[in-house]
Amino acid sequence: MQTYLAIAIGGILGCWARYAMTNLVQAIYGRSFPYATLSINVLACFLMGFLFVETLDRLTISSVLRTGILTGFIGGFSTFSTFAMETLLLAEKGEFAKGGLYIAVSLVFGMAATFGGAYIARNL
Numbered sequence: 001m002q003t004y005l006a007i008a009i010g011g012i013l014g015c016w017a018r019y020a021m022t023n024l025v026q027a028i029y030g031r032s033f034p035y036a037t038l039s040i041n042v043l044a045c046f047l048m049g050f051l052f053v054e055t056l057d058r059l060t061i062s063s064v065l066r067t068g069i070l071t072g073f074i075g076g077f078s079t080f081s082t083f084a085m086e087t088l089l090l091a092e093k094g095e096f097a098k099g100g101l102y103i104a105v106s107l108v109f110g111m112a113a114t115f116g117g118a119y120i121a122r123n124l
Helices: 002-029 035-058 063-077 080-092 096-122
Strands: none
Touching: 002 035, 002 063, 035 063, 035 080, 035 096, 080 096
8 A cells, every 4th residue: 555655646746747847848948849748758768767776776765665756756757648649749730750750859868868867877
């Protein structure tokens, strides 16, 4: 039961963080390209790579807290389903180049951020 509570609390905090970051990024860069979702997904990938390694190899935290952070917070913060919907909307508007760019950049930056986070955590 503690693990479910940790995931729920982490999820709430992650959702709030996602909403705040979306508002901030859209206020700065606008809505012409899904910069907010892209930046959230890349940051979530970095945090997942970094915290997965840190909480496994370096930091001693309970499995409940680790699950709350990785599954709850990062799961609530990440927006893959929004990414998929925004890609669909770009395609439906006929903006195939923009949609393809969004997919490619999300994949490349997301993977680079995940690897980068894990690398930094292992080499601190």
